[in-house]
Amino acid sequence: MAKIERIEISMVDLAPKVRRTDAIQSFESQETPIVKITDSDGVVGVGYSYTIGTGGPAIMSLLERTLLPRLIGRDPMQIEQIWHDMLFATHATSVGVITSLALAAIDTALWDLKCKKLGQPLHKLAGGAKDRIPLYSTEGGWLHLSPEELVDDALARQADGFKGVKIKIGHELAADDAARLGAVRNAVGKHFEIMTDANQSFSLSEARRRARVLEQFDIAWFEEPLPADDVGGHQHLARLTTVPIAVGESMYSLSQFNEYLRRDAASIVQVDVARIGGITPWLKVAHMAEAFNVSVCPHFLMELHVSLCCAVPNSRWLEYIPQLDSLINTSMKIEDGFGVPSDEPGLGIDWDLSAIEKLSFEGSNLAII
Numbered sequence: 001m002a003k004i005e006r007i008e009i010s011m012v013d014l015a016p017k018v019r020r021t022d023a024i025q026s027f028e029s030q031e032t033p034i035v036k037i038t039d040s041d042g043v044v045g046v047g048y049s050y051t052i053g054t055g056g057p058a059i060m061s062l063l064e065r066t067l068l069p070r071l072i073g074r075d076p077m078q079i080e081q082i083w084h085d086m087l088f089a090t091h092a093t094s095v096g097v098i099t100s101l102a103l104a105a106i107d108t109a110l111w112d113l114k115c116k117k118l119g120q121p122l123h124k125l126a127g128g129a130k131d132r133i134p135l136y137s138t139e140g141g142w143l144h145l146s147p148e149e150l151v152d153d154a155l156a157r158q159a160d161g162f163k164g165v166k167i168k169i170g171h172e173l174a175a176d177d178a179a180r181l182g183a184v185r186n187a188v189g190k191h192f193e194i195m196t197d198a199n200q201s202f203s204l205s206e207a208r209r210r211a212r213v214l215e216q217f218d219i220a221w222f223e224e225p226l227p228a229d230d231v232g233g234h235q236h237l238a239r240l241t242t243v244p245i246a247v248g249e250s251m252y253s254l255s256q257f258n259e260y261l262r263r264d265a266a267s268i269v270q271v272d273v274a275r276i277g278g279i280t281p282w283l284k285v286a287h288m289a290e291a292f293n294v295s296v297c298p299h300f301l302m303e304l305h306v307s308l309c310c311a312v313p314n315s316r317w318l319e320y321i322p323q324l325d326s327l328i329n330t331s332m333k334i335e336d337g338f339g340v341p342s343d344e345p346g347l348g349i350d351w352d353l354s355a356i357e358k359l360s361f362e363g364s365n366l367a368i369i
Contacts, residue, residue, distance in 0.1 A: 058098050
């Protein structure tokens with residue numbers, strides 16, 4: 001039985017290719033912790049997570065000092081056991097984003113290693129529900145863009161075969177959001193989806209008001225209208241509007257998703273594999289959502305989520321935001337507006353290890369043996 005015998009970690013800072021703004025923040029950088037696990041058979045698994053500019057050193061410290069030394073000598077195929085042991089080792093800092101992001105970097109590396117040892121791609125080993133997933137783009141829908149720029153991007157995506165776009169909302173005046181959405185709807189017609197995202201920026205009263213605006217444009221969903229921990233507010237809003245409520249990118253535990261689903265507070269789950277703590281809990285959330293007849297439309301990380309979406313039957317959309325282009329040799333495959341997972345064994349991410357080494361923060365490259 002092979003054992004984990006070497007772990008290497010590094011962190012890369014990726015600058016977004018375009019300016020990314022929403023109602024509460026600007027996405028200036030992406031700290032990307034990367035974990036490479038090697039077992040005694042010489043099989044290597046690579047995993048990662050991310051931040052949007054802060055917290056990266058804390059994640060690296062938690063990995064180096066607390067979590068990774070506990071992995072040496074473990075059986076890498078016992079992923080479920082390892083995940084629970086690592087969660088217990090950090091119970092004093094769970095549930096929380098730093099711990100979840102650290103766990104995700106480990107868990108995704110272990111799944112990559114397992115898939116490679118078994119000669120299977122992630123989308124098949126984790127379920128094998130489908131072979132492609134429709135794409136919608138967020139990359140041209142940021143809050144600072146003018147209605148004309150939003151229209152130009154939406155029409156370009158539509159011409160490329162994409163099935164929808166997401167528009168950020170949260171301007172001070174509802175009329176400004178309405179003007180942007182109206183311009184896009186008039187341009188793309190009725191047979192193209194428009195999603196919206198408020199990034200937790202509204203009070204309940206304002207969210208109720210904005211929902212009425214969204215209804216007139218046949219919006220696919222109203223994402224994070226309220227702070228993520230306001231389950232009651234989302235439950236109330238979901239009962240008042242015909243626009244589906246979407247949540248999940250800012251949630252870090254199974255229990256949070258369970259609460260939303262039990263209370264019928266959201267009809268679209270946007271579980272993020274990094275923020276939930278890895279592939280192991282991501283699959284649990286997806287299957288739990290299936291039991292409630294709720295769709296999964298994950299947040300960000302398209303290069304990894306394309307395989308997970310194709311692993312489960314209740315996935316509906318994959319969010320297009322290119323993230324890893326400078327760290328990979330081959331981009332995610334897109335055919336007629338659908339994301340197509342790789343059939344190569346592993347996560348389906350063709351890492352450029354030399355680029356990772358070159359772009360790593362000075363002093364972030366560490367090895368644990």
